Amino acid sequence: MGKYNFDEIIPRRGTDCEKYDLLGAYFGNADAIPLWVADGDFRVPDFITAAIRKRVDHEIYAYSYRPEGYYQSIVNWQKLRHNWEVQKEMILPTEGVVLTLSALIMAFTEPGDQVVIQPPVYTPFFTCVRQTGREVVENPLKRTGDHYTFDLDDLKEKISSRTKMLILCNPHNPVGRVWTEAELLELGRICVEHNILMVSDEIHSDLVFGGYRHIPFPTLSKELADRCIVCMAPSKTFNIAGLSSSYVIIPDPAIRGQFDRFLHQLHLVNGNIIGNVALEAAYTHGSEWVDEQNDYLAENRNYLLDVLSKRMPRVRMTFTEATYLAWMDFSAYGLSEKELNHRLIHQAGIVLNKGSIYGKEGDGFFRLNFACPRSVLATALEKMAGELGR
Ligand SMILES: Cc1ncc(COP(=O)(O)O)c(C=O)c1O
Structure with a gap:
């Protein structure tokens, strides 16, 4: 058990947050689980917030x-x-x-x-x-x-x-x-x-x-x-x-x-x-905090690989050596990006990034942001597996 808690779910809706508060406007499902834009759902470490507070307290x-x-x-x-x-x-x-x-x-x-x-x-x-x-x-x-x-x-x-x-x-x-x-x-x-x-x-x-x-x-x-x-x-x-x-x-x-x-x-x-x-x-x-976060993220990556192999073996994920972004090939489902995206957003209730926004080589792929508590990732993957099946 580390010093920091990456399992905590911190509500972000209603904070002018692009990842959550623009889900409705961008994707037409305000209640979806957002695993898209690359920011994390983890609390910023206490030593950063303390430094900001100290500065804010000066009031100029x-x-x-x-x-x-x-x-x-x-x-x-x-x-x-x-x-x-x-x-x-x-x-x-x-x-x-x-x-x-x-x-x-x-x-x-x-x-x-x-x-x-x-x-x-x-x-x-x-x-x-x-x-x-x-x-x-x-x-x-x-x-x-x-x-x-x-x-x-x-x-x-x-x-x-x-x-x-x-x-x-x-x-x-x-x-x-x-x-x-x-x-x-x-x-x-x-x-x-x-x-x-x-x-x-x-x-x-x-x-x-x-x-x-x-x-x-x-x-x-x-x-x-x-x-x-x-x-x-x-x-x-x-x-x-x-x-x-x-x-x-x-x-x-x-x-x-x-x-x-x-x-x-x-x-x-x-x-x-x-x-x-x-x-x-x-x-x-920040060094100790970064080590802990990287351990947590690597476990999320491993969890993701494990769930994919057991529940959605048709999805082929590139091994993520760094970043909290998983690159996943869905082409074995034989569906267009548009159809897959629609089903992920409106049936499964999760938002990923479409692969084609990274260039034509990304067609058939989606990018998944796993910088979130493991329980959120688990729920999202359960919904995805339920919708797409093996
Ligand atoms: C490779 C890369 N460069 C830059 C950025 C964004 O940088 P900034 O927010 O500082 O403009 C990102 C965000 O995802 C990124 O992945």
Whole structure:
């Protein structure tokens, strides 16, 4: 028994919560069990709430700045959790990873340039590129059985003189891979050879389960570190996505300077006082809590695999090495995505994310968020099994 209780059911309806309070508007079933958007149903750890309370009790929330302790907490966290020696000056705070991705695209590429992404992948990777007037180049992951790897031959074929950036998702949402050193080195080598700037979205890097280790991209080699930008945030790890607190780590001073100037043009400078306090508290006190949460999440993953094999053997789930997102192939049911989605929402009463929103490779798949108390997961799976059958 750990120190923290992840079994507690905390009502979230009526809190302007996207995951629960928009179920009716988005999916037409306000009473469904939501296993969609990627936030957790767990209580934010006490040390974060205490730090926020202390700040709130001051009763003035005027202009502030990020103190030394904010930066030091990031430096310490990266060393402790990922054995990565980050220098304070490499850190540029931002106010959300998706916002950061769009800003990076705008700062380092021109309209009409090509940006590579690796579907099935987090939907905003597509939209950030398209909405900024750049062209998406799809380098789909290769699926062998239920396992995904990079398709580097396909990548090499697709690179052109207009290809300027690659956005990597590590660990990968939705397929749950933690890319290995060998995989990352090979990918990085191709990018360096073609002068492609690597943007590595590592927002899920603290949510890695036993047997796997996250490798921050810049730790691979100095050459790769000098051509890459890492996006990070405590938001997924500590369930504080509503506080818009993220940051980039950029080892190369010239690349960093260019992005810093861009952030200043938008006056994205001081951030949100509560988000800054929360980040520092999370990274200063959060290691034990994260270990406990990861154990709980890994047990949820194992439970999910067990129920699927016993009750719904036609669903094929990719083994989730990291993230609390399960990637599941429903194609053996022989139903369209629309039909399956309708039955899950309106018959079973559960909401998952449709696989096709992550790219055409996701057709026939659904993504299930298992960051919830096990009893909620059990109820949801019971309803799913009842509706879909073996
Ligand atoms: C890979 C990835 N990047 C970014 C985000 C969201 O980041 P933010 O809420 O900071 O914009 C998510 C959320 O699911 C994600 O999975």
